[in-house]
Amino acid sequence: MELRDAPTARLHPEGRAGPVAAPTSVVRTVAEAFLVRLRRRGVDRLFVNSGTDFAPIVEAYARRHESRLDLPDVVVCAHENLAVSMAHGSYLGDGRMQAVVLHTSVGTANAVCAVFNAARSRVPILLAAGRTPLFEHTRLGARDFPIHWAQEMFDQAGMLREFVAWDYELRDGAHVTDVVDRAVDVACTEPGGPVYLTLPREVLAAPMPGTGAPPAPARPAPPHPDPGAVARLADLLATASFPVVVTADAGADAHAVVLLDELSRRFGIAVVEQGPRHVNLPADHPLHAGYSVDAVLGEADVLCVLDLDVPWIPGTAAPRADAVVVQCGPDPHFSRYPVRTHRADLSITTTSTALLAGLSAALGTRAVDPGRADRLAARVSGWRARRERVLADEAERTGPITKTALNAALARVRPPGAVVVNEYWASAELLASTTPGTWFGTPPAGGLGWGLPAALGLQMARPEATVIAAVGDGAYLFANPAACHHAMAMHDLPVLTVVCTNGHWGAVQGSTLRMYPDGHTAGGGALSPLAQLGPVPDFAAYAEASGGLGLRVEQRAQLVPALRQALRSVEHDRRPALVDVRCV
Known part of the structure; x- marks a missing residue:
């Protein structure tokens, strides 16, 4: 199976394709430093539904013709659900984390549903929300609209704290680089998800200290499975008569699709896409067993659940009593779900790509019935x-x-x-x-x-x-x-x-x-x-x-x-x- 990378392009704020000019002047404000660091960390697009709280960011883009700073490209959105969900879709398209600008408390409230979707999908998005100005007077950026009193909350981030992997408020421009780095690293560390950073207007408007920004830190490596657990799963799959992998999200990494394709063909393992949210296995694959796990639960003697939150509905179906059920994923028991009691005889913390690569190597050293692939293909093709x-x-x-x-x-x-x-x-x-x-x-x-x-x-x-x-x-x-x-x-x-x-x-x-x-x-x-x-x-x-x-x-x-x-x-x-x- 050939893997083709999806085409990508970078867009200017006005929508023209092309490279962004190299910076020719120093950063002046914290707002500019924030934006420069986002671009440095791979954030190409800033999906924006802004308000009075983001005047320093508006000014940073207005000065761009003079500063030539390399800033994320602006994508204006007329509603916060649109902005967050577009960022979600953009990540699905090219695998690059993006950022969203939300207008204080009211914009955050409009975005909660979309953030919930991104959180359960483990999509990394940096949500940068304005905060009502801290001061009533005496500071650049202090309150100058009546709404600046009514919009303030005691705990603005509390609206979505259950859905984000991290939340924080930028309190001083001196550590803007550190805070952006922390946000990006947490969002992109498996299992990943959105993060939330509030930005007071006075802090954004402040002059940026004249220290140079450090190099961007290396991204953390994804989790790899325990070798002993992989060996045990390989033993189970090698000796099974009807082994099945069931998944919905393994194909979030296109490389996992290639590995699953090869593993299934080579070792005779059926694959079910249960409520798929990605292409996890090509539909024309001979061992593709369809889109309902219920069709195979009565026969499967080894059921490998690959990064799937609800592999079956407990009230209507269940694996065979004598089957072995293996739950695998970055968070195999979905710890952020208050209740999830699906059976697990073996659990492996891993990404789908890492597990499939390890399984292929382990199964290559084991004796597997060479006729199993053809027999299963005939049984699952209906x-x-x-x-x-x-x-x-x-x-x-x-x-x-x-x-x-x-x-x-x-x-x-x-x-x-x-x-x-x-x-x-x-x-x-x-x-x-x-x-x-x-x-x-x-x-x-x-x-x-x-x-x-x-x-x-x-x-x-x-x-x-x-x-x-x-x-x-x-x-x-x-x-x-x-x-x-x-x-x-x-x-x-x-x-x-x-x-x-x-x-x-x-x-x-x-x-x-x-x-x-x-x-x-x-x-x-x-x-x-x-x-x-x-x-x-x-x-x-x-x-x-x-x-x-x-x-x-x-x-x-x-x-x-x-x-x-x-x-x-x-x-x-x-x-x-x-x-x-x-x-x-």
């Missing part, structure tokens, strides 16, 4: 035949548009290598991605409004890619669509948005029916008022209002032509497009 039947059936069907019909249409027109960012309706099984980095699923926390902004950030990180945001009407509304389409126009981000519009919260209605299959909701025969979204707006108008192409589809026969027209818009005209698909 999902492919079912997929082909569904796609063939949908091509012949008529009537209202269903989610299955929408997936079949997208599978038919999806360009090779096109990236799908899914928040609701896209099916990993029906779309069957084969290239690492071309499928991104909803974060574990499920905070709505992530998908479309994340697609924008991913498009920014990979400007040559075709990026498709697959969202439901509820997720689309939560994403602040006017702000998202505004960002597409401002930053030249030709994303294709496909909205599955059915006018209700399917998860709300579905969860009620699962809990009360014989209850009043089930017997009423009508959609609960708590699950209704109607009347649904004209979503195509959001795209058109910012210069994009907006299409509305109500008939099956319109689906494929509309998707092809939208793809031509984003690929050839570099014009964002939205297809509003009215589904049942």
Whole structure:
């Protein structure tokens, strides 16, 4: 399997591609020192929704034509959920940590849901929030707006302390470099995640001491598994009759996809992608066992859970009593989850890449049945035949548009290598991605409004890619669509948005029916008022209002032509497009 690195580009604040000029003058203020250090630590983009608290940062960028300082490129965002989720998507696109500017307490409050998503996805983001000025007078940067009293909190960081790996307040400019280094190092140390730094305006405005900044420290090495634990797991896998790896996030590192591909082929190990958030194994791999672990739990005698928080739902399924369950990951028991009691007969703290490399070496010294790969391939391939039947059936069907019909249409027109960012309706099984980095699923926390902004950030990180945001009407509304389409126009981000519009919260209605299959909701025969979204707006108008192409589809026969027209818009005209698909 060949691994191709995703293309990347650096953008100027005004959106032109090209290198940033080398600095020709010294740093004057703490704000400038903060920004220079961010760039020095690999932060290329500053996703900004700022306010009165960031006047020194505004001044630093205004002085850039004179200072020629190398600062992160500014990406203006009209809402904090957009800013944080774009930074999240940007990291998914190129693997580089980015920073977000939040406006004091109120901006932080708007960002909490997106930070929750990033935290559960272990995505490193430096969140730099302004703080209400400390002083009422006498200092440069002291309070000069009435809001500077009402916006102050006793513990601003407390709003998101449970979700960040570290939080701090910059109290003096003399240690701005140390504080930025600390923030970046914590965010990027496995298991990783967002960090939060508050910046008082007076501190940012202060002159920077004339000492030179030290070199950037080396990043910490990722955790490697205990050799004894790897040897034990290798013994279990070598002697198993039906070994299975189940994962959702191993493919966060594309190198792990290559290693898992080779390990599975060479040693005859089946792989299930359970609720995948990445491409963990190409869908056309002979030992790909589908997208539901329930299909193999009855047969698997060794179940290796690879960096997956919920490998099965305890109330509905469980591994065989005589199976061996091995939990592996940077935090194999997900210690930040208050309750998680999934069985573990062996636990290994490691990254997926390190474990797979170690396992390949260890299994290479053990006797493994050479016929196991072919036998397992025959036993786990049934999902492919079912997929082909569904796609063939949908091509012949008529009537209202269903989610299955929408997936079949997208599978038919999806360009090779096109990236799908899914928040609701896209099916990993029906779309069957084969290239690492071309499928991104909803974060574990499920905070709505992530998908479309994340697609924008991913498009920014990979400007040559075709990026498709697959969202439901509820997720689309939560994403602040006017702000998202505004960002597409401002930053030249030709994303294709496909909205599955059915006018209700399917998860709300579905969860009620699962809990009360014989209850009043089930017997009423009508959609609960708590699950209704109607009347649904004209979503195509959001795209058109910012210069994009907006299409509305109500008939099956319109689906494929509309998707092809939208793809031509984003690929050839570099014009964002939205297809509003009215589904049942």
